[in-house]
Each structure stands twice: as structure tokens, then as C-alpha cells.
Amino acid sequence: MSSEEEDDLAAAWGAALEDGKAEPEAKVSADAARVLNQAEIDSLLGFEGDGEGGNAARTGIERMIHSGLISYERLPMLEIIFDRLVRILSTSLRNFTSDNVEVSIDSIASQRFGDYLNSVPLPAMLAVFKVEEWDNFGLIVVDSPMIYSVVDVLLGGRRGTAAMRIEGRPYTTIERTLVERLIGVLLKDLGDAFAPITEVEFLFERLEVNPRFAAISRLSNACVLTRLRVDMEDRGGRLELLLPYATLEPVRELLLQQFMGEKFGRDSIWETHLAEQLRHTEVSLDVVLDQQIMPLSSVIALQPGDRIMLNTSPGSPVRLHCGPVPIFQGEFGRRENRPAVRISETLRNMADLVA
Known part of the structure; x- marks a missing residue:
């Protein structure tokens, strides 16, 4: 074999070795550069099923996160009580403001107390009230539009114009006094709403503007949050009622009822017949x-x-x-x-x- 043929054979052998090494390296780099899709990420984290339907069973991390929350639907009588509160409060606020007032429920949900305090929109007023019969506390939050609307309508503001909102200053004594009167009306109606199941009185204790000073429960405790929408023609705002589950514990058995009759499930006709x-x-x-x-x-x-x-x-x-x-x-x-x-x-x- 001549020297030229030997050189050609060596070159071919070297090229073959280089091709054999380049192919595995290219395969490894391609695998490393591949990005995981959403399904693979959900599988690694423990989320199975599609999340768009909303009906898939919770597993993995999601189950751990939501394991401590309690759904208000376990106390179905609460929804009936809040419906009763809306009817009573609508009449009371019409007499209180001498204006056309409509009260409606935006939502009823369960939430951790700490998460709610962090989400309170400021500026706002937080009213702490005590329930003597249950030996615990509750919270009412009045947002800024509702505060200015109440002040405007009680001090003779012109109808048909939106309440003026002034930022960058603390609430005045007159504004705090008028809001306390509003809170008093709401607490009285709340007691009337609970009257068919138990005699209870909600007492106003203090008014705060800083959520940190309105800590009535542990931050990890679950609470029932009810958002009420108050409309007064072109004015209005929100009232948010927060009741910790610890506060409702003394009447938990009564709130577990599925429906409300004339005497909350008691059949007076059957009792009379049996007697x-x-x-x-x-x-x-x-x-x-x-x-x-x-x-x-x-x-x-x-x-x-x-x-x-x-x-x-x-x-x-x-x-x-x-x-x-x-x-x-x-x-x-x-x-x-x-x-x-x-x-x-x-x-x-x-x-x-x-x-």
C-alpha cells in the first residue's frame, strides 16, 4: 500500500471517529435544552387532571395547602341568616339615611384571618365588636367609598352627585362618629337576624384604622367573610362582616340545620299530638x-x-x-x-x- 493510500485511510478512520462522538453529544445537548411542559410540571408537583375544569380532585401540594380551610357550606343556616340580615338592614338603612338604599350580598366565603387582614383595602375603618353570650369577637370593615357616602348623605349632600373622596388625610371625628352610628345599626340588625335561633347581642367595642390593631383571632384561624354591597342611588360602598369560626362555635349545632321552618326544624303539630x-x-x-x-x-x-x-x-x-x-x-x-x-x-x- 502506497503512502498516499495510507494517508487517505487514516483520514477516513479519523473522520469516522469524530462523527461517532459528535452524535451522542448532540443528543445530550438536545435533551438538556428541552423545556418541560405544563402537564409534566403538574405531574412532578402532584397536580393531576386538568385545572381548567375546576372539578378535578385536589392532590399533592394543593391538598396540603387547602387542608386547613373550612368551607362555610358546612354551616348552611348562615346563608339564611345573612339573607335575613340583608332584608332587615335594607329597611334600617332607609330609615337611617332617609334615602333609597339597596343592600345585597356580594359573596360568602371562608378565609384565613391573616390573609384577610393583608388584603383589606386602605384607607378603611375596622370596627371590632364583642359577642357577650359567645365570649368572642367579630370584625366589620367599612371601605372608603362607603364612609364618604354615609357622611355625605347624613350631612345633607346634594342628591345625584357622587360623594367626594379626599385622600391623604386621617378621618375626622365627625366621620368616625357617623360611621359608629352606622355600625350600631348593623350590629342591632345582626342580632335580629340571629334571633330565631338564639338570643344574642353584638356590642360595639372600638374603631380602628390600622388592620394590625384589629387582631381578634390568630392569623391562621378560619373565618366566614360576608361582603355586603350598599347602593344609595349613585353612591354606595361595601360592608364586610368577618366572623371567626371560634366565635360561631357555641351555636354550631344550630347552624348545621339544612333549612329553616317556623321554629327552625321543630314540628309543633307533632309535639302537640304526641303530648x-x-x-x-x-x-x-x-x-x-x-x-x-x-x-x-x-x-x-x-x-x-x-x-x-x-x-x-x-x-x-x-x-x-x-x-x-x-x-x-x-x-x-x-x-x-x-x-x-x-x-x-x-x-x-x-x-x-x-x-
Whole structure:
């Protein structure tokens, strides 16, 4: 083989080796440059199913994030109470402002207390109220448009013009006083809304303008947030009512009802019918003439024909029992040659026995 042929063979061999190395390197660089799509990212994080439908089961990190939240739908009676509050508040605010007022519910949702405080739009007024019967607190937030609308309408602002909003200054004493009167109307109506299930009074405690000073619960606690929209012709604003679940705990059993009847689920007709039937029930009364304590050996030794002497004479006090329950006390005697008992005292209230 000539030197030229040897050089050509070596060049071909070197080119083949270089091609063999370049192909794996190109493949590795292509794999490294590939970007994961959304489905692969969701699979790595534990989100399965498409998120657009909104009905996919929560898994992975999403389940961990939402595991501590409580849905207000577990207390269905709250929605009925807030509907009742809207009706009562609409009438009260019309009398309070002498204007055409419409109140509606924007939303009812569960939220962590800390997340809500961080989302309060400022400037605003935060009213802290106490529930004496439940020994806990609640929060009412009045946003800035609502504050200026109330001040404008109560101080004789011209109808048909929007309330003027002035930024960059603290609220005046007159504005705070008028908002406190508005809060008083709302708290009274809130107590009336809860009246069918329980007697409760909501007492105004203080008014704050800084959310940090209105901490009535732990930041991680769940609360029920109700947003009310108040429209007064071309003016209005929002009232937000925040009730921690700890505040509602004393009436949780009542709020678990699915619907509200005339007496919140109680059937008065059935109760009356049952009471009437109980009054016609036949019962037997036993007259206890005497009670004696005897040794077990004496009881075992009793035989037919033995006599037990009773320490009861005519006129002696005896008790009348219905089963094991003592009902009356009377005097033992005879009437027309037959043993009889004259009742002299009632030992139990008959109404309690029927109930």
C-alpha cells in the first residue's frame, strides 16, 4: 500500500471517529435544552387532571395547602341568616339615611384571618365588636367609598352627585362618629337576624384604622367573610362582616340545620299530638304499704303459709309509685269496706313527667 493510500485511510478512520462522538453529544445537548411542559410540571408537583375544569380532585401540594380551610357550606343556616340580615338592614338603612338604599350580598366565603387582614383595602375603618353570650369577637370593615357616602348623605349632600373622596388625610371625628352610628345599626340588625335561633347581642367595642390593631383571632384561624354591597342611588360602598369560626362555635349545632321552618326544624303539630296521646296513656299506680329489710337467709327460708307483718295501720302515710318513680303521698284507710288511699301530697310535677 502506497503512502498516499495510507494517508487517505487514516483520514477516513479519523473522520469516522469524530462523527461517532459528535452524535451522542448532540443528543445530550438536545435533551438538556428541552423545556418541560405544563402537564409534566403538574405531574412532578402532584397536580393531576386538568385545572381548567375546576372539578378535578385536589392532590399533592394543593391538598396540603387547602387542608386547613373550612368551607362555610358546612354551616348552611348562615346563608339564611345573612339573607335575613340583608332584608332587615335594607329597611334600617332607609330609615337611617332617609334615602333609597339597596343592600345585597356580594359573596360568602371562608378565609384565613391573616390573609384577610393583608388584603383589606386602605384607607378603611375596622370596627371590632364583642359577642357577650359567645365570649368572642367579630370584625366589620367599612371601605372608603362607603364612609364618604354615609357622611355625605347624613350631612345633607346634594342628591345625584357622587360623594367626594379626599385622600391623604386621617378621618375626622365627625366621620368616625357617623360611621359608629352606622355600625350600631348593623350590629342591632345582626342580632335580629340571629334571633330565631338564639338570643344574642353584638356590642360595639372600638374603631380602628390600622388592620394590625384589629387582631381578634390568630392569623391562621378560619373565618366566614360576608361582603355586603350598599347602593344609595349613585353612591354606595361595601360592608364586610368577618366572623371567626371560634366565635360561631357555641351555636354550631344550630347552624348545621339544612333549612329553616317556623321554629327552625321543630314540628309543633307533632309535639302537640304526641303530648295529647301521652295524656290518654293508661298507667298503673302501686301503693307501697311498707318496706322492710330482711337478711337473705330469711328470704330464702320463707315457705308458703308464712306471714310478713306490715307496719301500716289506718291513717298511716303511704306512697304511690308509677314503676320505680314515686308520684304521690297519701293516707291509707278504708272506704265502704274496701282499702283506699287518700292523696295528700304530690311528690313530682306532672308536667315534667309528661315532657
